[in-house]
Amino acid sequence: MNYSELLKLYPAPHCECRLEGLYLDDAMEHPDSGDKPFVYTNFVSSLDGRIAVENPRLGRRSAPPAITNARDWRLFQELAARADAMIVSAAFLRGLAAGRTQEKLPLGSDPAFKDLHAWRRERGLPPQPAVVILSRSLDVPLAERCADLERPVYFAIGDGVAQDDSAAVEATGARILIAGAGQRVEGRPLIDALGQEGLQRVYSIAGPRVLHMLLKDAVLDRLYLTHFQRLLGGKHFDTLLEGETLDPPASFVPHALYYDPNTEGPAGQFFASYDIR
Template sequence: MTLLRLYPAPTQACTLEGLYLDTPLDHAPHAIPFVYSNFVTSLDGRVAVEDAAGHDEVPTSVANRHDWRLYQELAARADALLIGGRYFRQLAEGRAQAALPVADDPAFSDLLAWRRTQGLRPQSDVVVLSNTLDFPLPETLLEQGRRVLIFIARSLISAERRDRLAAQGAEVIGLDAEPDAASITGELDICQVVRRLGERGYRRIYSVAGPYSLHSLLRHGVLDTLFVTQRLTMIGGERYQSLLEGPALAAPVGLSLASLYYQQDVDGGAGQLFARFDRRASAEAAGR
C-alpha cells in the first residue's frame, strides 16, 4: 500500500508496511521508559460511539485494516502494553475489540519474526492499571510467554482478589494513590507506575488503553508520543468518546508534529492521515 509523505519534506511516496518499525521510540539517555499511544478517529473526533446495547465501540466506518497494521507494528516495538482492567472484563463478556497485539494472525507473522531479530521476547508483557482487581486473567496471556503486572492503589487492594490473580501467574503491585487532591479517589500515580517499570528494565511502553488513560498520561507529562490515524469521514452521533476524556487539563499540553502521511483511498472509501505528535520538551518532563 502506497502512502504519500507530507511531512517532513520532501514530499515522497512510501509504503505502509514497516512505516512504524523504524521510527525512533527512545529517549537519548535510556534512563526512563519511552511512553507512546495510538488512536484512530473520524474527522469529527469520534474514537468510539455507543452501540445499541449502550457499549462503546470503534466505529466501523473508521476502523480499517491499514490502521490495524500500524497498530500491530507499534505493539511489536513495545516491551510492555499498558491497559486497564476493564479490557479483561469486556474480553470475558465477548465485547473486546480484539486480542492484545501482536495478534496471533499469519498476516502479522513478520512482526513476530521482527521481534526475534531484535532480541525481544515473543510478545510484549502486559501492564494493567486497576482500581478493583475484579477481572479474570486470560490463560492465553501467560501461554504466550507474557509477564502480567497489575498496578493498584494499596488502599484498594482486596487480599482475596490479589491472591486469586497471583495464583494465575500475575504480579499485583500496590502503589500510593495519586497525591493530587483534584484526582479521582484512589487513582494511581501514573508517574510511579512508569518509574517502577523503568526500574524493571522496560524501555518502551505502549498504552493501548482509552481516552481517560491518555488524560492521565498527558496530565502527568509521561506521554512522549501520540500517533493518530484520522479517517477523513464525518460520522456525527450524540453519545461518543473523543480522543481525550476527563476534566480540563490545568495547562495545555503542547505537541509538535513529527510526521504526516496521506493515504488517498482506503478500500474504496474515504482516505486517511497518519500523524505522529511528540510532546514538547520541558524542564519538568526532562526530570520526571
C-alpha cells in the same frame, strides 16, 4: 501510487513510502535520557473526534467500524511489535468475550503479521510485549483469564485499592504494581515502576482516561493519531481525552504526517504522529 504506498507530507522532502514497516522504523528515543521508558499511544479518530461509539451488538462502546480499517490495524500491530509493555484498561479486557483475549491483543497471530513476530525474534525480544492492566480493583477472574496470554501480566493499582485478593491474583502468575496514591493509578509512579522492571518502550492501547493519566503526569512522549476522513455525528461517543481540564494544556509538535488514500471506501486517512513539548 501502488496500493501499499503512502505519501509522506512531513517532514520534507515529500515522497512515496510503503505502509509496511512505517512505524517499525520510527525513531523512539527518549528526549531526556537513555534509561527512562519511551511512552507512546495510538488512536484512530473520525474528523469529528469520535474514537468510540455505541455498539449495539456488543452492548457497549467500541472503536467506530466506519473508521477502523486494515491499514491502520497494521500500524497498530507495528507499534505493538516495538513495545516491551502495553498498557490496557481492565474495562477493555472485561469487554472481550472469554477466550478472545489472546486473539484481540497484539501481536496478532494473523499470517499478515508474521514479519512482526520475526522482527521481535531477530532483536532478541520476547515473543509478546508484557500486558499492564490498569484497574481500580484486583479482579481475580480477569487475572485468571489473562494467565494463558503467554506473556508477562502486571496488575497496576493505586495504594488505596483493597488488596485482600493479592495472593489469588499472584497465584495466576500476574505481578501487582502499586503505582499511585488512592484508588487510581498515576502516570509517574506507573512509568517509573515499569522502568524499574526493565520495560523501556511502553505502549498504551487504552482509552481516554488512561491518556488523561499519562498527560496529567507528563509521562507521554508521543501520540500516534490516525485521522480517518469521515464525519460520524451521533449522540453517544468517546473522544480522545476524558478527565479534568489539563492545566497547562498538553502541547505537541508534529513528528510525521502521511496521507493514505488507499482505504476500501472513498475516504482517505492521515497517519499523524506528535511529540509532546
